[in-house]
Amino acid sequence: MRISLLGPRDRWGMSFGLTALADLLDRRGEAARATPFHEEALAYFERLGVRDDVPEMRFRLAHNLWRRGDHDRALAVLAQAEREADLSGSDETRAAVAHGRTEILRAQGDWAGARACLGESIRLLGERTVAPQWRALHASNLALLDAVDGDLVSARTHHDQALKLAVGSQDAPIVGAVLVGFADLALRLGRPAAAGRLLGAASGVRGGPDRAILDRPRLEAAARAALGEAGFAEA
The missing domain is CATH 1.25.40 (Serine Threonine Protein Phosphatase 5, Tetratricopeptide repeat)
Structure with a gap:
């Protein structure tokens, strides 16, 4: 279905439905099948222009790619998510993406980098209610x-x-x-x-x-x- 033919409300519904399907496949260990659904959901969010949600959707895609073993692309996608999170101006979005980076750094065995990144995620949330x-x-x-x-x-x-x-x-x-x-x-x-x-x-x-x-x-x-x-x- 062409995204341009859908209204905003339909795009919201499609994006969340695709995300749920992608997450289900990931949890079942079917990362390769989940990837296109992550990518399609991300495309819907981009067309909606929701700046706070796109970086989080992108780091979900990065984690999916990492599990598939496509580490170079995963790191590139995660870097783009970090740039978008910075542009969003939302500390919560930046904290979420920093947390996503933490888990990949742990998977790489970069313990010092993971601790620094996790500390940044915690600092960004501060004492606010989340x-x-x-x-x-x-x-x-x-x-x-x-x-x-x-x-x-x-x-x-x-x-x-x-x-x-x-x-x-x-x-x-x-x-x-x-x-x-x-x-x-x-x-x-x-x-x-x-x-x-x-x-x-x-x-x-x-x-x-x-x-x-x-x-x-x-x-x-x-x-x-x-x-x-x-x-x-x-x-």
Whole structure:
């Protein structure tokens, strides 16, 4: 369907519908199938001229491309999202895109860069009232970075904070994402069976494993390696 033939209200509906479909495919691990839906949804948002939403849509596309292994294009798309976020003048939009950059930096193993980027995202939100989901994701990322630094006490504190915020939000995907982060701590504490249970709980909350979480493949592989296939299935 040609975008130019649709009115603004129709474009809103199409854009959100396409985004929901793309997110569903990403969570099922079908990143390649999700890409064109991300791109089409982004095209609708661009035609609507909503400056605050376009950067966030673009960093969703960047994450999708990263999961597909198209890292160069993912980084280029993310850089464009950052430029658009700066032009939007919205601190919340800039914070969201900075958070998106944080997760890719962690995936690259750039821990110092990830911590700096996460700090910028937290600073931009400041003390303003925002959805608890954002605070939960910030705390979860802080916990993961603390664990890399070897500070497991601080990691546990931040995981606890993230889980409290996630449960309070009543947002199942966020609760699932935080539980996946908790599995990282369990593995570092030498408790692979607990990690397996946490990954299972995350899937239970979501109604299935969320393959869009960048950390999940690494954690699942580590738990399987420690427990064996039968042990992992039992956990």
